Amino acid sequence: MRNVKRNILLTPGPATTTDTVKFAQIVPDICPRETEFGELMESISTGLTRIVADENHYTCVLFGGSGTAAVDSVLSSVIGEDTVIIINNGAYGKRMCEIATVYGVHFLEFVSPPDKPVDLIALEELFRSTHQSISHLAVVHHETTTGLLNDVQRLGDLCKKYQAELIVDAISSFGAVPIHMKDMNIGYIVASSNKNVQGLPGVSFVIASKQTFEDLKQVRPRSYYLNLYDQYKYFLQHRQMRFTAPIQTLYALQQAISELRVEGIEQRYERYTRSWESLTEGIHRMGLNHIVSEQYHSKLVTSISEPDCDGYDFQNMHDFFYNQGFTIYPGKVEKLKTFRIANIGDISHQDIEAFLVLLEIYLQDIGFSLRKVVNTHVAETE
Ligand SMILES: Cc1ncc(COP(=O)(O)O)c(C=O)c1O
Incomplete structure (x- = not known):
């Protein structure tokens, strides 16, 4: 095959x-x-x-x-x-x-x-x-x-x-x-x-x-x-x-x-949950947030607030990832600026980690990540 x-x-x-x-x-x-x-x-x-x-x-x-x-x-x-x-x-x-x-x-x-x-x-x-x-x-x-x-x-x-x-x-x-x-x-x-x-x-x-x-x-x-x-x-x-x-x-x-x-339903959900944990840990580290709290979250699809940064454009971010083999999705929440990342399907937490490496590069390129890293550092030392 x-x-x-x-x-x-x-x-x-x-x-x-x-x-x-x-x-x-x-x-x-x-x-x-x-x-x-x-x-x-x-x-x-x-x-x-x-x-x-x-x-x-x-x-x-x-x-x-x-x-x-x-x-x-x-x-x-x-x-x-x-x-x-x-x-x-x-x-x-x-x-x-x-x-x-x-x-x-x-x-x-x-x-x-x-x-x-x-x-x-x-x-x-x-x-x-x-x-x-x-x-x-x-x-x-x-x-x-x-x-x-x-x-x-x-x-x-x-x-x-x-x-x-x-x-x-x-x-x-x-x-x-x-x-x-x-x-x-x-x-x-x-x-x-x-x-x-x-x-x-x-x-x-x-x-x-x-x-x-x-x-x-x-x-x-x-x-x-x-x-x-x-x-x-x-x-x-x-x-x-x-x-x-x-x-x-x-x-x-x-x-x-x-x-x-x-695979089993519970095991499939565990695999997806493991990917979700990698995803949320990664985006938080970079200074991004998701809009639904963990308690009520499916751990399958995550709506993430867009980076507050002049260089950000969803289509541009989509194309950056698409060229590297990852397809991401726009947000669909009225009145809130979000994009969505799902961790369902035949993927693993290693795929999510590979996505996060690219996300960090993208955010740095548009001038977001560095600013957040500095902010986090300031917050920690206060
Ligand atoms: C909860 C829910 N309902 C309905 C639909 C519509 O499904 P379809 O686009 O396959 O018609 C979707 C698609 O994402 C969905 O997530």
């Missing part, structure tokens, strides 16, 4: 993949309506379900499409005429509100700061005080905009109290942060192939209990293509997606799931 040029993606996904995942796409042409392909999809569906739930009671419905397709599918297929409360504490919570608006889904937006935990007392007050009939609560588990990890366990407890179903966009936490759907009282999990699962982009999916999917028969769907109940039922009957499946991406996903099984 030839090696593929290794680019290190410090982006919040698609993440760096192993060569074995990349090469798993090279398969003989096959029609996705063949039994053999149905078996592959069934095994992927079971493998993904097992990551968060008991596959005897829960199942996973696959779609061809990026993560947003599965979020879109849930919001357009499960809510009926009741109301969903959507927690908006970043770009992806905001996107859920936009999707609900397009489909005419009744929703209440619960706006929360992008770098602080959700105020559960205020959220409970909303459940209690509204005259609308709340059937669902939707939240992004890991707000990839900032690195904030929302406390789904406590949100699940709140849902139990108010008999609402919890919808969790776990697109950037699934496969690394341990999730137990039943214990956490999560109704629906949404995720995709190309982040912590370390597969290639093109597959997104929804996991729920089999009974939950069956119950969707009663709900009027708002989308034809992304109709969740129909996609579930069709797969159950035919072991096929309703529309053309992204064949090669699914072969790669099968390989990625088996690599995740070998």
Whole structure:
């Protein structure tokens, strides 16, 4: 097997993949309506379900499409005429509100700061005080905009109290942060192939209990293509997606799931955490800060305040790193000047340390690092 040029993606996904995942796409042409392909999809569906739930009671419905397709599918297929409360504490919570608006889904937006935990007392007050009939609560588990990890366990407890179903966009936490759907009282999990699962982009999916999917028969769907109940039922009957499946991406996903099984979820999260510790120790040493405190941080994606320095320009910094094989990502927090570094994918803390060496050179070049080193020294000697 030839090696593929290794680019290190410090982006919040698609993440760096192993060569074995990349090469798993090279398969003989096959029609996705063949039994053999149905078996592959069934095994992927079971493998993904097992990551968060008991596959005897829960199942996973696959779609061809990026993560947003599965979020879109849930919001357009499960809510009926009741109301969903959507927690908006970043770009992806905001996107859920936009999707609900397009489909005419009744929703209440619960706006929360992008770098602080959700105020559960205020959220409970909303459940209690509204005259609308709340059937669902939707939240992004890991707000990839900032690195904030929302406390789904406590949100699940709140849902139990108010008999609402919890919808969790776990697109950037699934496969690394341990999730137990039943214990956490999560109704629906949404995720995709190309982040912590370390597969290639093109597959997104929804996991729920089999009974939950069956119950969707009663709900009027708002989308034809992304109709969740129909996609579930069709797969159950035919072991096929309703529309053309992204064949090669699914072969790669099968390989990625088996690599995740070998590594183990907890071990993968430990590897990512080790990289995050190197990252944060390094940026602090250079005088940079991240915006979410450690207590609430996912340790997967870090939003870092831009260097306060005239010579700084994100595109220029991006190009400097890109030419050295590292891809970095702009910030996405309204009103705050940040850039983002993710430490997910098939990378290690040694890759992060190599990135930090270059970061120090870049900061010195633009006249930042030296100034900070002097400041730190002054602070220490005061
Ligand atoms: C939490 C979250 N939700 C939704 C999305 C959208 O996923 P996609 O770009 O694959 O549609 C992302 C992408 O980064 C995400 O991190």
